[in-house]
Amino acid sequence: MDLRRLRYFLVLAEELNFTRAAHRLHIAQPALSQQIKALERDIGVPLIERHNRGCALTAVGEVVAREAGELLAHAAAAQQRIRAAVAGRQGQLRLALTRSARGGAVDALIAEFRTRNPDVDLVVTTGWTSHNIAELLAERLDAAFIRPPLDTAGLECRHIAREELLIAVPADHPLARERRVTRQRIAAEPVILWPRENGPGMHDHITQQLWPNGGPRIIREEPDDEQLLLSVAAGTGIAPVPEGRARALRIPGARLKRVTAPVPTVDLALTYKSHRMAPALKRFLNLIDALPGADG
Known part of the structure; x- marks a missing residue:
């Protein structure tokens, strides 16, 4: 069904006068009459009864006017949602x-x-x-x-973003007393890390920065940083952890240490x-x- 014709009919139903309705719609009165007749042909029955002082709605016309109002409101809302989706707002x-x-x-x-x-x-x-x-x-x-x-x-x-990579060490480890740790000091330490297949690029980037001369001595793998830090706190080994995640978790028993220059980052x-x-x-x-x- 033609939404434009329904909109024309709805205005006519409100005004019950072709002249006033045409004025509101900014179209000529004969054009409005043609659109209403076309709508009546589409539906198959008269929608208005014309008389000298204007017009009145038929029983079917009253139903069409009521339903047209709801239909046009839904169509307008749908158009707004579509525009919003195109703009990324929905x-x-x-x-x-x-x-x-x-x-x-x-x-x-x-x-x-x-x-x-x-x-x-x-x-x-x-x-x-x-x-x-x-x-x-x-x-x-x-x-x-x-x-x-x-x-x-x-x-x-x-x-x-870019953040510093810290070394988590057990609270009772000798490295826990140092302000910054060197790559030489951590070279032979047992290391806890997550599986390389979880993120090969980051895994290699970390090991190349911290263990440039042969790679870490990985003795245990944990699925995520929280489990990794818990393992450190239990004294299993040391572990590299992004600063933001390490400080957010705040695992007791694990001390976070910065590394001497060049500062490792992820x-x-x-x-x-x-x-x-x-x-x-x-x-x-x-x-x-x-x-x-x-x-x-």
Whole structure:
């Protein structure tokens, strides 16, 4: 059914006068008459009864007027939702976090996006960098936070933040008494780390920075930073941990130590497919670009 004709009929039903209705609609009266007759043909019965002083609605016309009002209101709301989706103000954004970056910049970024875009359905999951990349390539995500470096064809990265890498040591370890630890002092220490397959790029980046002469002596692997720090607190060994996550967890029995220059760091980035970008993702990227120190 022609929505324009319904809108014309609704105005006529309110005015019950062709002249006034045509004036409100900014069209000529004969054109309005033609549109009403066309609507009556579409429906198959008369909708108005014409008389010298104006017109009146038939029984069917009253039903059409009532239903037309609701239908046009729904259509207008739908148009607004479509425009909002195109602009990224509505729709859905499927986003994955990386376990080692919970809290800090990531949580603040998501909270700000929710505040600015309350109508966007933000679906958030958490996984390892390698898992997040696999989900993104399978198009089950729109974007994912990861720990670079990343060497995957078809994906782009937007830098979010850089943080210092600390060394967690047991509270009763001799290194716990030192202000900063050297690479030489940690070279032979037993190390607890997470499995390399969780994030090969970050794993290699960490070991190359801290153990440049042969790699760490890994004696145990833990699935995430919390379990890693708990293992450190139990005296199993030492472990490299991003500063933000380590300080947020605050595990008793684990002491956090800085490393002497050059200071080791890890990056945080958002990765996505540039050729398949939802409008809501564009707004999320715009928010990232507005971050202090963002380099795009």
